[in-house]
Amino acid sequence: MTDTQPAKSGDPGAARLAADRMLRRAAQAWFCVAAIGQTAFVWMILAHYGRKTVSGDMAGWNDKPIIKGYVAGDSLGNLLFAVHVLLAVVVTLGGLMQLVPAIRAKAPALHRWTGRVFFVTAFVMALGGLWLTCGRPTYLSLVSAGLVSLNGVLILAFSVQAWRMAVARRIDAHRRWALRAYLAVNGVWVLRVALMVWAPLTRGWGMDRTLSGPADIALQLCAYVLPLVVLEFYLRAQESVSAKAKRAVAGLLALVTVLTALGVVGAVVILWGPYML
Ligand code: HEM
Numbered sequence: 001m002t003d004t005q006p007a008k009s010g011d012p013g014a015a016r017l018a019a020d021r022m023l024r025r026a027a028q029a030w031f032c033v034a035a036i037g038q039t040a041f042v043w044m045i046l047a048h049y050g051r052k053t054v055s056g057d058m059a060g061w062n063d064k065p066i067i068k069g070y071v072a073g074d075s076l077g078n079l080l081f082a083v084h085v086l087l088a089v090v091v092t093l094g095g096l097m098q099l100v101p102a103i104r105a106k107a108p109a110l111h112r113w114t115g116r117v118f119f120v121t122a123f124v125m126a127l128g129g130l131w132l133t134c135g136r137p138t139y140l141s142l143v144s145a146g147l148v149s150l151n152g153v154l155i156l157a158f159s160v161q162a163w164r165m166a167v168a169r170r171i172d173a174h175r176r177w178a179l180r181a182y183l184a185v186n187g188v189w190v191l192r193v194a195l196m197v198w199a200p201l202t203r204g205w206g207m208d209r210t211l212s213g214p215a216d217i218a219l220q221l222c223a224y225v226l227p228l229v230v231l232e233f234y235l236r237a238q239e240s241v242s243a244k245a246k247r248a249v250a251g252l253l254a255l256v257t258v259l260t261a262l263g264v265v266g267a268v269v270i271l272w273g274p275y276m277l
Pocket residue numbers: 045064065066067068069084085088089091092122125126128129130131132133138139148149150151152153155185186188
């Protein structure tokens with residue numbers, strides 16, 4: 001059957017193939033939108049933090065609204081902040097590269113090396129992020145500190161699992177844990193995108209300045225829990241024999257793609273745009 005031929009009604013095999021294709025395309029559409037949004041995030045990091053750091057203007061980090069960037073006299077905190085934001089580029093681009101099927105198929109050695117770099121960087125980012133949050137400390141409210149710390153713990157747990165499965169050559173399990181690690185790593189990116197959907201649409205309902213309003217709490221939790229739940233639906237739909245289940249999850253992914261696209265536009269216009277030039 002070609003892409004243009006509709007599945008014959010009453011042929012469950014053909015219907016399943018068509019639903020598989022729909023599911024695959026919905027996942028690809030989300031990935032394309034996410035790749036654009038994550039590239040914009042990386043662009044902002046390089047244009048703002050990268051440029052200020054290279055030119056030695058650490059105090060300039062604070063030209064962008066952040067809680068605690070450069071602090072005079074806090075050499076360790078400043079150093080770890082710089083390492084954290086600059087490694088954000090490596091982990092974000094590394095994660096994107098790992099998901100490109102052509103790289104996995106045509107350059108498996110590159111895939112293995114980027115994988116190692118991705119997991120080690122994710123580990124360093126999560127540990128560094130935990131230190132910035134609890135050790136420096138940097139948070140707006142205890143609840144927001146707890147929620148981002150939970151994100152950090154999930155990054156550590158999923159990265160260890162993905163690495164262990166790769167070493168054990170359990171490729172299917174490795175793929176599942178690596179996808180979970182990728183989504184946990186991108187929790188901070190999803191949060192910014194989700195805030196940029198919620199705030200304009202609801203005029204900031206349930207949000208406050210300390211990230212502890214009901215909507216703030218839900219968004220911070222959903223930033224990593226919701227993508228992980230959608231991923232579980234996706235993995236089960238891939239394995240399912242039910243064309244209906246595959247189509248339902250493809251529909252869910254289409255909705256998530258539209259929301260992600262809205263959030264990416266909002267994040268670029270409101271959050272990152274002023275620091276991207
Ligand atoms: C691994 C994925 C992560 C990425 C890509 C990432 C990226 C970033 C970026 C770009 C910033 C600069 C703030 C901005 O301009 O938006 C930042 C700051 C920060 N990150 Fe992360 N981060 C990650 C994980 C974490 C985790 C897991 C934690 C906590 C456990 C954390 C804690 C912090 C803290 C406390 C700051 C300073 C925030 C401020 O002063 O406003 N990060 N991170």
